[in-house]
Amino acid sequence: MSANFILNMSDITKRFPGVLALDHVSLRVKKGEVHALLGENGAGKSTLMKILAGAYVKDEGEIEVFSKKTELGNPKAAENLGISIIYQELNLIPTLTVAENIFLGRYKMRGSIQVNWKEVYAAAEELLQELGVDVKATDYIRDLGIAQQQMVEVAKALSMKAKIIIMDEPSAPLTERETKNLFRIVKQLKESGVSIIYISHRLEEVLEICDRATVMRDGTTIKEIEIANVTMDEIIRLMVGRELKDKYPRIEKEIGKELFRVENLCAGSKVQNINFSVREGEVLCVGGLVGAGRTETVRAVFGLDAKTSGKIFIDGKECEIRNPKDAIRAGIGFVTEDRKGEGLILKLGVGENVTLAALDSFRSGIHLNLGKEKNTVSEYVSRLNIKTPSIFQKVENLSGGNQQKVVLAKWLLSKCRVLILDEPTRGIDVGAKIEVYNLINELAKEGKAILVITSEIPELLGICDRVVVMARGRVSGTLTREEANQEAIMTLAVGAEERGNQK
Numbered sequence: 001m002s003a004n005f006i007l008n009m010s011d012i013t014k015r016f017p018g019v020l021a022l023d024h025v026s027l028r029v030k031k032g033e034v035h036a037l038l039g040e041n042g043a044g045k046s047t048l049m050k051i052l053a054g055a056y057v058k059d060e061g062e063i064e065v066f067s068k069k070t071e072l073g074n075p076k077a078a079e080n081l082g083i084s085i086i087y088q089e090l091n092l093i094p095t096l097t098v099a100e101n102i103f104l105g106r107y108k109m110r111g112s113i114q115v116n117w118k119e120v121y122a123a124a125e126e127l128l129q130e131l132g133v134d135v136k137a138t139d140y141i142r143d144l145g146i147a148q149q150q151m152v153e154v155a156k157a158l159s160m161k162a163k164i165i166i167m168d169e170p171s172a173p174l175t176e177r178e179t180k181n182l183f184r185i186v187k188q189l190k191e192s193g194v195s196i197i198y199i200s201h202r203l204e205e206v207l208e209i210c211d212r213a214t215v216m217r218d219g220t221t222i223k224e225i226e227i228a229n230v231t232m233d234e235i236i237r238l239m240v241g242r243e244l245k246d247k248y249p250r251i252e253k254e255i256g257k258e259l260f261r262v263e264n265l266c267a268g269s270k271v272q273n274i275n276f277s278v279r280e281g282e283v284l285c286v287g288g289l290v291g292a293g294r295t296e297t298v299r300a301v302f303g304l305d306a307k308t309s310g311k312i313f314i315d316g317k318e319c320e321i322r323n324p325k326d327a328i329r330a331g332i333g334f335v336t337e338d339r340k341g342e343g344l345i346l347k348l349g350v351g352e353n354v355t356l357a358a359l360d361s362f363r364s365g366i367h368l369n370l371g372k373e374k375n376t377v378s379e380y381v382s383r384l385n386i387k388t389p390s391i392f393q394k395v396e397n398l399s400g401g402n403q404q405k406v407v408l409a410k411w412l413l414s415k416c417r418v419l420i421l422d423e424p425t426r427g428i429d430v431g432a433k434i435e436v437y438n439l440i441n442e443l444a445k446e447g448k449a450i451l452v453i454t455s456e457i458p459e460l461l462g463i464c465d466r467v468v469v470m471a472r473g474r475v476s477g478t479l480t481r482e483e484a485n486q487e488a489i490m491t492l493a494v495g496a497e498e499r500g501n502q503k
Helices: 045-052 075-080 098-102 117-131 146-159 176-191 203-209 232-240 294-302 324-330 339-343 350-354 356-362 370-383 400-413 430-445 457-463 486-502
Strands: 005-016 019-030 034-038 060-065 083-086 164-168 195-199 212-217 220-226 258-267 271-279 283-287 309-314 317-319 332-335 418-422 449-453 466-471 474-480
Touching: 005 045, 019 034, 019 045, 019 060, 019 195, 019 212, 034 045, 034 203, 034 232, 045 083, 045 164, 045 195, 075 083, 083 146, 098 117, 098 146, 117 146, 146 176, 176 195, 176 203, 203 232, 212 232, 220 232, 232 430, 258 294, 258 449, 271 294, 271 449, 271 474, 283 294, 283 457, 283 486, 294 324, 294 332, 294 418, 294 449, 324 332, 332 400, 339 400, 350 356, 350 370, 350 400, 356 370, 356 400, 370 400, 400 430, 430 449, 430 457, 457 486, 466 486, 474 486
Parallel strands: 019 220, 034 195, 034 212, 083 164, 164 195, 283 449, 283 466, 332 418, 418 449
Antiparallel strands: 005 019, 005 060, 212 220, 258 271, 258 309, 309 317, 466 474
């Protein structure tokens, strides 16, 4: 192995029952570089990184770390070699302090049985100051935002003397300002000689922060590339195996009469006097900054959170929605932003998740008609191109993009007339995003009212028929597709907030 490469994974193969997850995959990482690992959901990125982190054991292939062949049979072995992984689902204990989390299981001792808490907190504070983050060692994790928790994970990795840090979709839950701070930390780590393996579907970030990349597709290595020498379109072509001519496909459709209306909705402090409507066949996007109250609004509409006042109408008739069951009966579906926590039951199979919101349609007396259920689920798996070995596969074993398709299939099967989607493409690859956009188009053409919350302004502009912008828990303005542009949206999102601060 070249002296420049501190990691060389060659011909890595991994099999699961019925699935060849990795087929002779290779990955090389240099000292002090930010190396992107790219590919569609299901390409094998997570499996490869779990092997590197010691969570999975490879079936074939060789791994060299610092020019020495090694077997990474467990996480401790990886940790001892200076390899650390920061998963999308952060691995912290909310009821412990920052310092306790950073050194969990590795507390500095005074003698054999007494923890030297003074040293623990001093060492944690030193790490946090080194990173330049606004977090104290004495803070409790439960009181921190996602971005701050992420920095605690980085500090934890550094406390283990990590020389290779794997970051899995680190910017997915972050605001633009928080992402800039993340990039500052990444550059700081790079300058100190730490290598970063950076997994992200946000290709504009990859072009900004990464030095080289390895592209994977269908469990194989496609190409190793220098970021400075490629364009975003070339990366996409390598990832999906074809050229994507239109990132935001549009279709001809008719927008009909008003189908769904919310009047004077109030819920908690973040939802104040909200009014909007959606017509048949219309895609209404909701823009705004993080914390504007968008998610809180749709959760109140769907009955997940209690509303204090306001009315909801479908086809001009008022609907009393006190809980999700009422919403489903009224014909409303809701693709939550937290698909793993609220949209799916991870330990159940694909089929069981797809039919969750429509079980009554499969009842035969006191039993379920399992044959009808199986045939129906198979139709939806085919229609949405869900990649799964079988409809009995647990959804926790699917890629993020395929998990999202299972959530979508659940609501399509419920025959909802109003579909609310909260950040529907977060954490899924570019190919899966286009499949989601095509599905939104298809549903709108069928006459459904579609409400989409997205923090990605290019996505919002690409798929909307109309835009509602929220700020400080209120609707600050409505724009037609022709009026909507980045400046107009940000003026309403930021300007309204500034006006609110001046009152």
